[in-house]
Amino acid sequence: MIARLSPKRIVFGDHAPTLRITLTSVILALLCLVWIYPFLWMVSTSLKSNMEMFANPGLIPQDFMWDNYRRAWVEANMGRYFFNTLIVTVGSVFLVTVSTAMLGYVLGRYRFPGRTTFFIAFVATVFIPQGFTIIPVFELLSMMGLSSNLFGLTLATSGHAMVVFVVLFAGYFSQLPKELEEAARVEGVTFFKIFWYVMLPLARPMVVTVVIMQVLHAWNDFLLPLVITLANPAIRTLSVGIYAFKGEQSIDWTGMSAAATISIVPVVILFVLLQRYFINGLAGAVKG
Template sequence: MSPTRRTWRGTLRRLPWWLAAAALAIGCLIWIYPFLWMVSASLKTSAEVFTKGLDLLPGDPVWENFERAWGSAKFGTYLLNTVIVTVATVVIVVVRCAMAGYVIARHEFRGRRIVMGVLVATLFVPAGYTIIPLVDLAQRLGMLNSLTGMIVAMSGGAHVAAVLLYVGYFRGLPKELTESALIDGAGFATVFFRIMLPLAKPVTATVTVLTFLSTWNAFFLPLVFTFSRPDLRTVSVGMLAFVGENGTDWSGMAAAATISLLPVVALFIALQRHFVEGIAGAVKS
């Protein structure tokens, strides 16, 4: 067989791979284009946002948009509030859901199936139905206009997906781990915090990312909890500062959105490997 014919056969054999790679590249470009356009709009004037349409290259970068978003719109304060609420919520959700998943997966008790059924049933309850009793309870406890109340409200939900991820992962771990620890005299807290929770690092990364995203982007609940305290707004609610009676500061809003997305992108890049392992491990179990 001639070298030329062999080369053509190899090319034809790889053609499906090249077509799949091209399709994925086009899909990725379409997927990330809104993010690229937002970053581009943050460096444009308000007029350029409309006149240049879908063009990603700003004429003359306007870095003052970021200064206006950070200072004049008080986005620095909103970002700090969001970090406090998000970090506290993530810690509470991870510990609480990990404990619930560990108990359901590794301990036999009466009503376990009922508990699982109730948890799954809460997936079908719209979040808007719980906002009225939640706000009423927070008001009675004196926690309505505070970051503490917001943290308790954000972390106090069922978080069924996180619990089920931990249940699936803990079920796949060998029982000899806990049995040997119990023989050595370890209690529940020791077994959970020193053995089981460290082993569940992939699931913890997954739950951290999911909870971080949902809390960071939450709008309705932080809006209700900061009606009379604008200084406690989060970044999602703080976007309203760019909407005025006579117009909207689109370039300033794009700059603020870019600032608010940087921590999310950085977290996902840092935990993406553990995130995929956690999803795969829980589904496999």
């Protein structure tokens, strides 16, 4: 009897991992459908007329209204807002990546008096709501004469949420071997060159992680650009421009959906292309 039962156990044991993988895949696929349904609904609505949006609840439009995208891009000035957002995003990504990488390198690799106190005070600022800092930021930009141009908006966008990036860089740099710096110092390499040519290239996954997170923040930020662009609507970003589809008496849902699709597609493409580096960067920072 044992000889007869053992093959069945072996067969069952061989199929058990496959069954678990299949069930896990099915469950995850269902969860993914739940998560991506709003995105699919948005794309579907962007291709419908306002009347069909309420009459046809399905995801497949009866008549594909591609004119909604032309109307959003040209008539609603989403083309100008797109390039405004691109300028602000690229500028803030450069400023944030360089500054947080240098600060994270110092905090992660060096020990100096007051380091712990500074680090705690620095991290504590992450608990301050953005709404409390908008007025001081706007006043500072006004004093500098930058409250109504894209450069001022770029600086303001670069100053928010930097704490998280510094902590991630500090955790990543702290796990790198000290022998790299010691060998560079023996060769007479300066502090800045050690950081720029030795340590920063090794932190490429972390750099990509910070780039993706800052792109998401700068591209989707709404409250700060809304306040800064009140005096100059020409420098509006996409998120503020999409809000303009909401009127006092009605809402242009199809135009808003088309504008939102234009806004979100570049971010989705960027994340799909760089997701491997994003995951590796977070894993390395947590490990460190």
